[in-house]
Amino acid sequence: AFSAGSRLLRGHGGHVVIRFALGGCTNRPFFRIVAANSRRARDGKYLEQLGCLDPLPNAHGEKVAGLNLERLRYWLGCGAQLSRPAEKLLGLAGFLPLHPMTVTGAERLRRRRQREKQPEAAPEDGSAEPGTGT
Amino acid sequence: GKAAQPKPAFTDEAVQTLLYKMTGLDLHKVFRPVKKGLKPPHYKLMTEAQLEEATRKAIEEAKTKLIMPPVLNEREPIDDILAEDKVLEGTETAKYVFTDLSYSIPHRERFIVVREPNGVLRKATWEERDRMIQIFFPKEGRRVIPPTLFKDENLGTVFQQDRHEDVLNMCIAQFEPDSPDYIRVHHRTYEDIEKHGKYDLLRSTRHFGGMVWYLLNRKKTDGLLIDMINRDLLDDATSLITLYHMLHPECQSAKQAKEQKLQGVDLIKVFVKTESQREGYIQLALQAYEEAMATSSAS
Numbered sequence: 001a002f003s004a005g006s007r008l009l010r011g012h013g014g015h016v017v018i019r020f021a022l023g024g025c026t027n028r029p030f031f032r033i034v035a036a037n038s039r040r041a042r043d044g045k046y047l048e049q050l051g052c053l054d055p056l057p058n059a060h061g062e063k064v065a066g067l068n069l070e071r072l073r074y075w076l077g078c079g080a081q082l083s084r085p086a087e088k089l090l091g092l093a094g095f096l097p098l099h100p101m102t103v104t105g106a107e108r109l110r111r112r113r114q115r116e117k118q119p120e121a122a123p124e125d126g127s128a129e130p131g132t133g134t
Numbered sequence: 135g136k137a138a139q140p141k142p143a144f145t146d147e148a149v150q151t152l153l154y155k156m157t158g159l160d161l162h163k164v165f166r167p168v169k170k171g172l173k174p175p176h177y178k179l180m181t182e183a184q185l186e187e188a189t190r191k192a193i194e195e196a197k198t199k200l201i202m203p204p205v206l207n208e209r210e211p212i213d214d215i216l217a218e219d220k221v222l223e224g225t226e227t228a229k230y231v232f233t234d235l236s237y238s239i240p241h242r243e244r245f246i247v248v249r250e251p252n253g254v255l256r257k258a259t260w261e262e263r264d265r266m267i268q269i270f271f272p273k274e275g276r277r278v279i280p281p282t283l284f285k286d287e288n289l290g291t292v293f294q295q296d297r298h299e300d301v302l303n304m305c306i307a308q309f310e311p312d313s314p315d316y317i318r319v320h321h322r323t324y325e326d327i328e329k330h331g332k333y334d335l336l337r338s339t340r341h342f343g344g345m346v347w348y349l350l351n352r353k354k355t356d357g358l359l360i361d362m363i364n365r366d367l368l369d370d371a372t373s374l375i376t377l378y379h380m381l382h383p384e385c386q387s388a389k390q391a392k393e394q395k396l397q398g399v400d401l402i403k404v405f406v407k408t409e410s411q412r413e414g415y416i417q418l419a420l421q422a423y424e425e426a427m428a429t430s431s432a433s
Contacts (some may be wrong), residue, residue, distance in 0.1 A: 051235055057227075057228035060265075061228050061229065062228060062229050062230070062231045062248070062262075063228050063229070063230045063231070064231050064233075064266070064269065065230060065231065065232050065233070066232075066233045066234075066235045066270055067232060067233070067234060067235060068234075068235040068236055068237075069234050069235075069236055069245070070236035070237075070238075071236070092230055092232075092249050093230070093232040093247065093249070094216055094217060094232075094247055094249075094255050098219060098221075098222075102221075102222070102225075103221050105225065106221050106222055106223075106224070106225045107221065109224065109225055110224065113224075
């Protein structure tokens with residue numbers, strides 16, 4: 001174990017990232033928001049736990065997330081980077097501005113739903129007349 | 135208009151001293167055995183002086199146990215929107231609740247925000263706040279979801295078993311002092327005690343002051359007055375009426391008392407004539423008390 005740690009830290013490369021570490025059981029995920037060396041395993045040894053996220057809604061219909069903003073600010077000040085899901089979560093929380101991919105994803109979803117609705121509307125009109133679908 | 139001085143609050147020194155005197159200090163009830171782990175009793179052999187010293191220390195400990203829990207107004211609901219992002223509409227099915235877990239912030243100033251599925255980022259309501267704080271910073275005796283005991287239908291059952299004090303202790307552990315549930319449970323308890331006249335259940339506990347304050351503000355003090363006179367607690371009765379005059383200085387008996395500077399039984403008689411609804415009962419109780427005093431001083 002001791003040599004594994006120093007093998008990771010030998011030489012240059014590797015930086016602090018703030019990302020999600022997956023835990024929990026089968027069909028029951030649970031994420032810990034964690035500051036770790038980027039070359040560590042996803043669920044391996046981390047520097048500090050900065051919060052948690054429960055992706056399944058609870059009895060009141062809410063997804064509970066806790067963020068230690070004080071320590072998050074410290075690590076960001078030390079030059080830590082964020083993973084994309086962590087950035088999106090912080091954008092949802094209001095700590096960072098909304099991630100552009102969240103906006104893009106929302107628009108893509110809306111466009112896909114509209115496209116799915118149109119072929120439903122079209123065959124309804126097309127059942128009266130023998131129409132060919134696109 | 136009102137008098138020049140503002141209406142006395144629960145936390146005023148004068149009010150607190152009067153309420154504390156009325157609470158009484160029955161050591162046997164304050165240090166009644168609380169359900170703890172079983173330990174064999176501990177006997178000590180003491181001289182008279184040591185016994186007095188031990189009693190004095192016990193009285194000081196009892197004083198800390200009798201500190202009254204706060205009486206506050208109901209809190210205003212939180213209704214503050216931080217951001218509106220219409221783009222997020224329809225992407226999520228459930229709302230996200232974000233809690234700030236920084237250790238050194240007082241719970242009242244903690245940031246707890248909710249991102250709704252329609253994209254609105256708002257501050258969490260008081261109930262959501264209490265739940266989140268209990269999840270991440272659990273306090274002993276408090277549950278995340280309040281027990282069903284505190285619903286109105288179940289409170290009646292507990293009151294029939296005369297367990298008002300236990301209910302109030304659990305309520306203090308579970309709710310914040312300015313939450314509507316805390317105030318509702320307390321008011322229900324006080325109403326029930328006043329309806330059945332079970333004032334003695336709370337005497338010598340820390341809830342007595344709050345109950346007296348509630349009754350004084352609603353002018354329902356007759357039952358309490360009768361109970362005090364029946365138990366020969368004339369000092370408590372006079373302090374009750376003094377408090378009444380402090381709270382309602384514009385009433386008839388207050389003005390008379392101030393003019394004539396009455397003390398003791400005369401104060402009670404003036405109060406009874408002008409303010410109370412159950413004059414007959416109180417007059418009877420006073421007569422009984424005076425006869426008892428006369429016979430005991432004669433014998």
